[in-house]
Amino acid sequence: MPPPRKRASFFRAPKQDGPVLITEAAPSLEQQHRSRVRRYMLLMGFRIPCLVLAAGAYGLWHNALISLVIIGVSIPLPWIAVLVANDRPPRRKDEPSRWDGRRAEHKAIESGRNRSIDG
Template sequence: MVNGGGVVHTPANDPEPQDVAPVLITAAEPSYEEQLAARKRKYMLMMGIRIPCLILAGIFHDTWWLALAFVAISVPLPWMAVLIANDRPPRKAEEVNRYEREPTLIENDNHRVIDG
């Protein structure tokens, strides 16, 4: 495990710019607004998939097994969309970069004791 910071690369002193992921310095969760926006996107995507499935089921009504498959796909989507949208985001697997130093001794281990 690497402890402590590192070299800061800027375009002026970095001859070869690299795509380096930023260092995670906090264990804070995303803001409530960001979480809500992500949950809304997931919900809208899943409910948006349901509409084409129902339309395709109507188009392929002559091929009963294909229409049934589209309906079967579209039935659990609202339930799944609500469950996924109401779930909190998963915890990040990233480790927080904290400075850890070796503890130092206040006194030396070898010292004389005078009995009196």
């Protein structure tokens, strides 16, 4: 005869490995910073292999054009890495838009007839 099974409790949730997220709050600033640093390091990590690959291509084929193309690809990597790392977390679909279209209808400075003084 098999051993008796424990009855699953009706009100108890199954055990989970980590804490349960019960809020819609944004990730903490430390988590956001950590992920931005990780993205920056990943993109900048591609630059060193590009430079090594350029040196290897020149040593293998003695063609400076191939090496310059590889180096040319690595030149914008720091700029791209900074832009990606400084980007905000992606906007959620339920996050409200902050732009109000009604304000765009009104001009900041009214155009009208201005009197001028002729001297």
